[in-house]
Amino acid sequence: MMLRNLVYLLLIVLPLCLCKPDTIIDIISNDHRFKILVQHLERHDLMKEFKHRSVSTLFAPVNEAFERRDEDATSYYLMGRKVTREQLLYHILPVALTSDDLYDGQLLQTKLSSEHNVSQQLKVRKGDGLYVGDVEIIERDLLANDGGVVHTLKNILTPPVDLASTLSDDRDLLEFSRLVEKVDLTRDIKEAKGYTLFVSKDVLGDLDTVKKNYLMHECGKHDLSQLLKHQIHDKIVYAQDFPDGRTNYKTLQGEDLQVVVNKDGKITVNDVNIVRTDILASNGVIHFLEKPILPKNKDFLNFGVRKTLIGMNATKFTSLFDEHGLGSYLDEIDHDKEYTIVAPPNEALDESLIPLNEIPSWLKYHIIQGRYAPSDLIDGALLKTESGDHLSEANQRIRVHVTNQDHFLDKVGMVKQSIQFGRAGTAGEPVSTNRSIIYPVARALVMPRDPLSRLPVNLDLSTFVASLYASNSGDDVKMAKGITIFAPTNEAFGRLGLLTKHLLQPESQSKLESVVKFHVVRQLYYSNETEDGEHREETLAGPEINLNKTEHGFFVRGSGAADGSDRTVIAQVTEADILVNNGVIHKIDRVQLPGTLEVSNRDMLSAEGANSILGLLERTELGNQVLDQINGKPYTILAPSDRAFAKVNFTHLLQNPDKLLDIARLHIIPMAIPRLDLVINNGVLDMAMDEGDRNLHKDITVDGVEFPTLKEGTNVVIRKGVTGGYSAYIKNTIKESADVVNVGRASNGGGVIILDKVLLPQYDEDHYGLPWWKVLLIVIGVLLGVALLAAAGYYAWQWYQRRREGQVSI
Structure with a gap:
């Protein structure tokens, strides 16, 4: 009887044990593994979620999940004291899904919604196991009679955090997160009601260094913000929501992104592959790209001069332009003008070295008129700048130096160039904007100095510099605007011989002033800009001077030239275009004399200290005729030095005035001074060795040229030495010749030739000693x-x- 009752009991209980539980609640309530989960569901009054819906899915963490502190989910503590209602809702799906219904990359909509009513998704991953989020399902498909499904989890699921936090938590997205924070977009992204972000690891992509530097600068925050917004769509679009084919999505920046889903399911954004889809956030989704997507409009940054300079680390340069009212150059306000800008970096700029009133002009010296690419630059060219305060209405120039580095070729096989503006060498490749080109340089430019500071640097102009100060002309030259200085070299002054000595005498200050200022033209003549042909210009001295630009050179002609090709007097520019703040300097090889200059033979003999010949001429009453004539007939005096006279005994001649007069007349040529091209070097007179001069001027030859004297029937021969210099002797005499030691030209064409011996007639040799x-x-x-x-x-x-x-x- 008892056995029969037991059988009946088994028959009743066994079917009950083999039947499925009625609901998900029955499954988790009858399974001790889910005891803590049930406690949390009851605490947050969530059991009713399973009662009101007949079909749903629960991802059920086991008790151990609540007792473990997960390093990746630090909000969970022992006994789940921090487990929230939202976390539990993230484990519940409104539909029943078995493991067979799950596939890799699938998004599951949970019962959790964000504060902006965004339904939170749970991502499925299949690999060596089946995962939801990052948690493995350790037991699948616990089925209830009402269709509900329970999947057992090893750990608790972590609901997504906001977009900003998601970016900062993912190593691949960290750079984008850092830039979002830099441009103050963090709050907008954090509080967004649903964004889709297309993010890459290298956010700035293949932008050049200058653009990257600008975007990372404080001044580039707005443009960087626009670039980031170009990667944000203002609605949530999961990968499964992209339709097949092409679809455009508007960005916060305004330009569309084109998403293409190929037949094989591959997704691209503006032709860039998505390599990670659906990085979930509480208020949006992130898709990770293979490389950055920049706006298709390459000028989206409107990258002008100002932004380029900021990117070149020339922010101090830009600030100075703004402080001195020159910001229009940086903003390219004048749409008709193009410029080349020479930009020094911050560390090379020290405006404290520049007088405050000169800073605007100094800044404009860095702005060159016209747009010069490297291929447009010519070595030695003078480029017109925007500076010009000391040049009246003209513009200051800057010299450019270009050197080809033949040993180095760039990527396309072109010869590399070394470019230097003034003394500032380039420190990188130039950057082009719409209408300008900017060259980074290693140092700030130095403006040309005033003439009185610039001239002494050229040691071969020391005589001209001394003349400036001796004549008190320095200030006039320094203050003049827009001038060209033709500066004679020391050698040029040496060619004047006795005239230079006379001009440098204190009593000749006014004459020296007229000569110095005669070399200063009241116009700008740069060698490369001067047109070929004759030019006649007013000088600072008043009288005009002739300039002549030919294929053979640049020539200057004052007073005293025998003809238009008289290179004994006509000067040629030997070194051109030495820039000064108020104009330009050219070195010339001859001193030019104004027509108003009055210099007599007496002046030059006095400068030489030739008192003996002066006394002789005055004693014989020839002085008035040959010494003081300024505009009359020219005479050339062959003047023995005082030392030469000291070697001769003239005592007996003092009682014989006729013979004394003969000797005086013997030293006077009644005509203009012969063309002797001489240079005084260290007190020694040499013939100029310029081959062109030799060919042009053949007045005096090696064989000698005969000249009449005032002594009737007696001629003097002047000849050129084979190795240099000149000598003079009396024709048809056996007496030795006298060497020419110095010369000087008078205003009327006459002059003085200093000799080292006295020329004596043949019949007087017994009285004056025998020759050696x-x-x-x-x-x-x-x-x-x-x-x-x-x-x-x-x-x-x-x-x-x-x-x-x-x-x-x-």
Whole structure:
């Protein structure tokens, strides 16, 4: 009886044990593994969620999940004291899904919604196991009679956090997060009601260094913000929501993104592959791209001069332009003008070295008119800048130096160039904007100095510099605006000989001033801009001067040229375009004399200190005729130096005025001074060795040229030395010649030739001593006579000795 009752009981209980539980609540309530989960569901009054819906899915963490502190989910503590209602809702799906219904990449809509009513998704991943989120399902498909499904989890699911936090928590998205924070977009993204972000690891992509530097600068925050907004769509679009084919999505920046889903399911955004889809956030979704997507409009940054300079680390440069009212150059307000800008970096800029009132002009010196690419630059060219305060209405120039580095080729096989503006070398490749090109340089430009500071640097102009100060012309030259200085070299002053000595005398200050200022033209003449042909310009001295630009060079002609090609007087520019703040300097090889300059033969003899010849001419009453004429007939005086006169005894001539007059007349040529091209070097007179000069001027030859003197019937010959220099002698005389040691040209064309000997007529040689060769012949004759007498005496003594010894010739 008892056995029968037991069988009946088994028959009743066994079917009950083999039947499915009625609901999900029954499954988790009857399973001790879910005891803590049930407690949390009851605490947050969520059991009713399973009662009101007949079909649903629960991802049920086991008890151990609540007792474990997960390093990746630090909000969970022992006994789940921090488990929230939202976390539990994230484990519940409104539909029943078995493991067979789940696939890799699938998004499951949970019962959790964000504060902005965004339904939170749970992502499925299949690999070596089945995962939801990052938690593995350890037991699948616990089925209830009402269709509900329970999947057992090892850990608790973590609901997504906001977009901003999701970015900062993912290593691949960290750079985008950092830039979002930099441009103050963090709050907008954090509080968004649903965004889709297309993010790459290298956010700025293939932008060049200058653009990247600008975007990372404080001034580039707005543009960087626009670039980031170009990667944000203002609605949530999960990968499964992208329709097949092409679809455009508007960005916060305004430009559309084109999403393409291929037949094989591959998704691209603006032709860039998505390599990670559906990185979930509480208020949006992130898709991770293979590389950044920049706006298709390459000028989206409107990258002008100002932004380029900021990107070149020239922010101090831009600030100075703004502080001094020159910001229009940086903003390219004048749409008709193009510029080349030379930009020094912050560390190379020290405006404290520039006087405050000169800073605007100094800044504009860095702005070159016209847009010059490297291929447009020519070595030695002078480029017109925007500066020009000391040039009246003209613009200051800057010299560019271009050197080809043949040993180095760039990527396309072109020869690399080294470019230098003034003394500032480029420090990188130039950057082009719409109408300008900017060259980064290693140092700030130095403006040309004033002439009085610039000239002394050229040591071969020391005589001209001394003349500026001696004549008190320096301030006038310094204050003049828009001038060209033709500065004679020391050698050029040497060619003037005695005239230079006279001009440098204190009593000749006014004359020296007129000569110095005659070399200063009241116009700008840059060598590369001067047109070929004749130019006649007013000088600072008043009189005009002739300029002539030819294929053979740049020439300057003042007063005194025998003809248009007289290079003994006409100057040629030997070094051009030395820039100064108020114009330009050209070195020339001849001093030019104004027509108003009055210099007599007496002036030059006095400068030389040739008192003997002066006294002789005045004693013979020739002084008025040959010494002081300024505009009359020219005379050339062959003037022996005082030392030469000291070697001659003139005592007896003082009683013979006629012979004294003859000697004086013998030293005067009644015509303009011959063209002697001479240079005084260290007190030694040499003939100029310029081959072109030799070919052009053949007045004086090696064979000599004969000139009449005031002594009737007596001519003087002046000849050129084979190795240099000149000499003079009386024709048809055996007396030795005198060397020319200095010359000087007078205003009327005459002049003075200083000799190292006195020229004496033949009949006066007994009174004035014999020439050295006659003295030498006399000495030799005396020595020969003595030798003969000695020989005769010796033979006589030998004969006498033989006679005494009885030796007689048989």
